Amino acid sequence: MDARQRRSRDALGRAVLRLAAERPISAISASEIAQLAELNRSTFYQHAESPPDLLRLIVTEQLDAIRTRHLEGATRDTIGVAIASATTAVLDHVEHYDQVYVRALGAEGESALHSTLSRHFRASIELLVERGALPMPDGQFLRSAAARFIADGSVGLMDVWLRAPAPRDRAAYLRAFAELAPEWWPLRAELPA
Numbered sequence: 001m002d003a004r005q006r007r008s009r010d011a012l013g014r015a016v017l018r019l020a021a022e023r024p025i026s027a028i029s030a031s032e033i034a035q036l037a038e039l040n041r042s043t044f045y046q047h048a049e050s051p052p053d054l055l056r057l058i059v060t061e062q063l064d065a066i067r068t069r070h071l072e073g074a075t076r077d078t079i080g081v082a083i084a085s086a087t088t089a090v091l092d093h094v095e096h097y098d099q100v101y102v103r104a105l106g107a108e109g110e111s112a113l114h115s116t117l118s119r120h121f122r123a124s125i126e127l128l129v130e131r132g133a134l135p136m137p138d139g140q141f142l143r144s145a146a147a148r149f150i151a152d153g154s155v156g157l158m159d160v161w162l163r164a165p166a167p168r169d170r171a172a173y174l175r176a177f178a179e180l181a182p183e184w185w186p187l188r189a190e191l192p193a
Helices: 003-022 030-037 041-047 051-071 079-096 098-106 112-130 140-162 170-180
Strands: none
Touching: 003 030, 003 041, 003 051, 003 098, 030 041, 030 051, 041 051, 051 079, 051 112, 079 098, 079 112, 079 140, 079 170, 098 112, 098 140, 112 140, 140 170
16 A cells, blocks of 8 residues: 555544444445545545445554554463453553444444454464464364354453443453453463462
């Protein structure tokens, strides 16, 4: 992506996040996003097919940056610390856009970000397994099931955490996750009992 396209994507991202904090993404038009971003509607469609698609794209880019920053170099020796660090960074991101996430995670038919978060967590788990940093159950079925279980459980816990009054306690999220996670999940070892 060249610099001009990046500036347009960034402007569209700021616009969609601002509007999605105010009302459901299903009630936002491409024209509104383009207007707020001070771009043409045709520029919007160069980046996304629809407002929910743009929201997923922008959030995915931000979550991927978190994964790269916190998990890329993780090893078996550092995996628990890396997961705790990455999880805290995701919580920071989610809380920064809390109005977007509260609306998108809990509302009927507004599932754009639930699946995006779940996919992000599964991809992070798969990356760590491929690198040999994350111990997982044997067998493809159990590995896939465990990745999905951890990913969807993370999103569900995040939804509950977001509904707590601000300021939200990140340590409470991590403790709850450690309490609910399987014995083999490395984050458990990083938290005080």
